[in-house]
Amino acid sequence: MRSTAGGTRAWGRVLCAALLLPALLAGCGTDAGTAPEAADGTGGQEETAEHWRPEPGVDWQWQLSGRVDTSVDAPVYDIDGFDQDAKTVAALHGGDRKVICYLSTGAWEDFRPDAEEFPASVRGRSNGWEGEWWLDIRRTDVLEPLMETRVEMCAKKGFDAVEPDNMDGYLNDTGFPLTARDQLRYNRLVADIAHRHGMAVGLKNDLPQIPELVDDFDFAVNEQCAQYEECDELTPFIDAGKAVFHAEYELPVADFCPESRELRLSSLLKKYELGVWRRAC
Numbered sequence: 001m002r003s004t005a006g007g008t009r010a011w012g013r014v015l016c017a018a019l020l021l022p023a024l025l026a027g028c029g030t031d032a033g034t035a036p037e038a039a040d041g042t043g044g045q046e047e048t049a050e051h052w053r054p055e056p057g058v059d060w061q062w063q064l065s066g067r068v069d070t071s072v073d074a075p076v077y078d079i080d081g082f083d084q085d086a087k088t089v090a091a092l093h094g095g096d097r098k099v100i101c102y103l104s105t106g107a108w109e110d111f112r113p114d115a116e117e118f119p120a121s122v123r124g125r126s127n128g129w130e131g132e133w134w135l136d137i138r139r140t141d142v143l144e145p146l147m148e149t150r151v152e153m154c155a156k157k158g159f160d161a162v163e164p165d166n167m168d169g170y171l172n173d174t175g176f177p178l179t180a181r182d183q184l185r186y187n188r189l190v191a192d193i194a195h196r197h198g199m200a201v202g203l204k205n206d207l208p209q210i211p212e213l214v215d216d217f218d219f220a221v222n223e224q225c226a227q228y229e230e231c232d233e234l235t236p237f238i239d240a241g242k243a244v245f246h247a248e249y250e251l252p253v254a255d256f257c258p259e260s261r262e263l264r265l266s267s268l269l270k271k272y273e274l275g276v277w278r279r280a281c
Contacts, residue, residue, distance in 0.1 A: 065275050226256035
């Protein structure tokens, strides 16, 4: 979720030449160059053997509470990694959807099944959401294996990507003296973990560090950039051919959709509980 500071996801398909040997045909299907829009509805420009990369403007659904409604007409879903099982992911894949795994990587949540594995020494102040406290992201010796286990869980369930949340603690009153350098190091670590497990990864908020992190992440997820007049700061992702999944909570669609369409953002109006309800631009 958006932090109290207020600033807190290109693939394409290329046809193989008909005269290629069968052995080459088995490995063909992607290319680093520009390609036509994907035909399977998942809104990607480039899907390599490593991971999926969503393209700018692709529609999405973000649902983190309640039973997932798999009937929403959107090619990309972002759902909770702990609460949703492999069966739900498979059902979405059956509808030609790509599925993003929501995880909190920068805050401790007392309601998660692995909560007791986080020592008190890495738990800081509340991030403003019930049951959540900032983590001391400097303690990668403690956090890296915990996050590796979480990301591995997403991979085993079949998710295509990870949305790591609370990735801008350095901009907030966490209880720890976090620096921008600490945040860059930790965010890149999380991105590396996701890529090691064959999944895409999105940069959540953290607008000031986009120029330094755009090459490390495959898309962006942003909350309320229109409300805070920050959406133009996300253009490095669009310029790189990477989607920006964007949500507003308090503005009517008429106030932000024109700019979103101009910037090629994937924008939604959502309610704070992030249930099924949505209004897309």
